[in-house]
Amino acid sequence: MTATTEPRRPGPWRAATLVGAAVLTVVLGVWFSGAALPALVLDPGPFVRWGLPVAETFVQVAAATTIGSLVLAVCVLPRREERASGARRPARTGPVADGTAYPRSLLVAAWAAGAWTLAAVAQLVLSYANVAGTSVTAPSFGDELWLYVTQISLGRTLGSVVVVAALVTALSMVVRTPTGAAWTLVLGVVALWQLAQLGHAAGAAGHDLATSALFVHLVGAAVWIGALAALAVLVRALGRDVAPAVARYSVIAGWCVAAVAVSGLVSGWLRLGSFAGLDTRYGTLLVAKVVLLVTLAGLGLWHRRRTVSAMAARTADDPGSHGTPAGATRLFWRLVLVELAVMGAVSGVAVALASSSPPVPETPPADPTPAYLVTGHPLPPELTAVRWFTEWRWDLLLAFAAAAGVVVYWRWVRRLRRRGDAWPWARTASWTAGLVLFFWTTNSGPATYGHVLFSAHMIQHMVLAMVVPVFVALSAPVTLALRALPVRATTLSGDVSRGPREWLLVLVHSRLGQFFAHPVVAAVNFVASMLLFYYTGLFEWSLRSSVGHLFMVVHFTLVGYLFVNSLVGIDPGPRRLGYPQRLLTLFATMAFHAFFGVSLVSGDSLLVADWFGLLGRPWGASAIADQQTGGAITWGIGELPTLALAIGVALAWSRDDDRTARQRDRRTRDEDPELDAYNEMLKSLND
Structure with a gap:
């Protein structure tokens, strides 16, 4: 069969669908929830009210792309063994790895981490302006921001995210091996843990569960969304590796779906408190996110059962192709464009949820017990043999x-x-x-x-x-x-x-x-x-x-x-x-x-x-x-x-x-x- 390639393959710019869908959805979600309405006192202005959710969206998307690109380099993308010039390669039978996309995945991680750093700086600045109820152009804003970063817990956490994102940027530009990419990935996950501290229920008794649920949610979503976005950027460089790369990603995506679904269910229940909370604006946004999640899970299942095998078949039908086979590319983009759009919508709704007040108040009890003051949890009932199995934390x-x-x-x-x-x-x-x-x-x-x-x-x-x-x-x-x-x-x-x-x-x-x-x-x-x-x-x-x-x-x-x-x-x-x-x-x-x-x-x-x-x-x-x-x-x-x-x-x-x-x-x-x-x-x- 004559080798063919697609004459006009979609470029990496189509990955911008994720960012566009996320920004559009977060704007609509913030408008629907009323989170951007002017404050009665200490209003920071429309730029801060609308800019903060958008900055948080860019942080999430850039962080996800960084994490996803590093995951591709660690365990997904095929990689060719480097040989000295003139060294003979042994005869190969069957599909042969291309390996061109592997080094470029680290470059994508570096660019995404750089964007993450800038977006995290914007989030830090707008976060203080929103908390203090002041404009970013106020004369004393710089000095107050420094105190916010060095002395306030929220400011220190956001500042640490900026530092870690900058370190990930630097490391992504110099590492070349899967081991180096793995250590860089660990550092990026540390930043996600810091972001998990900023979720709802920070002052409630369920803070530890909410934090762990949000961390699982962030990691699952980052790998799921970011790896697919990175594959979309790297599709031209994948060549004949597109089918095995997507097949390996699909296995990881299946676990990410489970992690996101379970953690989202736990987090939603903590914030709703009961089914009556579904009647609130927060409950409506949560239902919208669940619907989008179910839709995306269905697409992923269809992707695993049909598209991956079809891509492998199209690649096998093009044995002499040096680039990405045309049929495999079309199948890839047919799925990616829809999935990225829904992923962006899910991310946008998530930010809108974070900007909305949940039905369950997050304030600590008015008259806390000594145990609550020390541990942050109510004192459990007296220990008995049965309660070893009936009490849960x-x-x-x-x-x-x-x-x-x-x-x-x-x-x-x-x-x-x-x-x-x-x-x-x-x-x-x-x-x-x-x-x-x-x-x-x-x-x-x-x-x-x-x-x-x-x-x-x-x-x-x-x-x-x-x-x-x-x-x-x-x-x-x-x-x-x-x-x-x-x-x-x-x-x-x-x-x-x-x-x-x-x-x-x-x-x-x-x-x-x-x-x-x-x-x-x-x-x-x-x-x-x-x-x-x-x-x-x-x-x-x-x-x-x-x-x-x-x-x-x-x-x-x-x-x-x-x-x-x-x-x-x-x-x-x-x-x-x-x-x-x-x-x-x-x-x-x-x-x-x-x-x-x-x-x-x-x-x-x-x-x-x-x-x-x-x-x-x-x-x-x-x-x-x-x-x-x-x-x-x-x-x-x-x-x-x-x-x-x-x-x-x-x-x-x-x-x-x-x-x-x-x-x-x-x-x-x-x-x-x-x-x-x-x-x-x-x-x-x-x-």
Whole structure:
């Protein structure tokens, strides 16, 4: 077939549909909600009232394009291996990676991050003008703005977004590898976390849940919208990579749809309070956003089932094409233009919602309790055995991670079975039990009472560090992933980009990964991190900050997994110690837990006294008595899993000895001295 390309391909300017739709919709949404009406006192003027929502829209769109472009560079776009001039390339069969779009994605990220920085500066300036009710042309505006950025929480947050966006701009211009793009992406996600602090419910009791829901929402929307916008900008450079790039993006977009839908539902319910809130202007805007979201999800489903396969077929029909095949380009733009327009509308309605007052007031209670003043939450009812399972303090980020972990693991097992490979059901059951326990520990009773009772906090900590890792390590998730995930180079010849499997291998074989997974380092880290956590300011940070709490959960779960995997795990890692050394390590760990628990039981100094000592609980034991109970819990919960691990190591040692004995017996049978002597005698008689 003669190679053909589209004579007049759509240019990157069509990606501006996103910005145009977003700006138009936010203007209409602000007008409908009445958010831009003049204030009765301290009115900043129409320029500020209308300019602030538009600036926020540009921030969201530019941030999304930056994040999306970096995601493309990290794990989506095909990438060719760089070879020295004159070096011969091995013969390729099947589709061959083009790789032209990969370096340009980093350039798009740099331009988008630069726009993000400028828009964030505009948002900062207009935000202060709106809060202070003054014009940006006021004589003292500059000095007041500086105080706003340096001394006011809202100003510091917006200022930090400007700084991070500027750093992302600089890094995007100099990084060239997927690893560099990944670190830059992490920095961009930090800025999204800062933006999540600015949502509704900042003064309400549901602030932590609202913040985590908004963060999940922002990340999901940024990757979903931004990656597609970046693909639209890069379509001319994609060439024959357009079909695999869109197929890989579609998988990511499916998870983003789930994240945006769940987080949006949680955020909307927090702000509505009840179904009666749907009758308000805020409720009408929320319904409009849900309708747009459902429409976009339907387009994405159609895209996955039909368009991706059709694009691959059109590309295969054009084997000699050096540019983007004409049929694949038309299919790409047919979908992108509609999807970008709806995405822009969703973004615009989101900004309009942020500019509107929700039905549920965000003011704190008029007569807050001591517990509310310290923790920001009402004091839960007295702890009983039933309330370990009926009281909930939701963390949407961790809950979504647990649910996603179960779904992904089951899908990998199903993929193995479809191709005829077996996977032990016990490992699947172990993973499911571990993730269910992780979900309960981070969202139910231990999370609810862990903020007000040291004993409950220690239950949460020890389950995360000692119980959940045992189930996770025995389920061998890394081994399953390496068997179930496809290899990039086998699906597209010459492609050295990193998919999930490649990134997992990079992490496992990296020097940092090998260091922390070493049995000795894992054991020392497991022991020392507990001391550092409780006898430094890290414990208080985990109580007062949602970031600190997330750090605690991730750190101790990961450290526990590395420790257990070095003893009885199945997943790959550094060379494990001999069985006697493993038992010695376990006994040393058991002794440390006993020492730490006894020190808490016998101690009379209250940890984080200005937290646990000022809650004013009318029920339960005193703070110091509860801390001593927590010490006993640390000892008990820590010793039981350790003893179980010791039994597991002993059984593995016994099985290994039996296996070695059987191998020795086989060698003995194969090399029977008496039989060899008899054969030699017969041979000598024949001679």
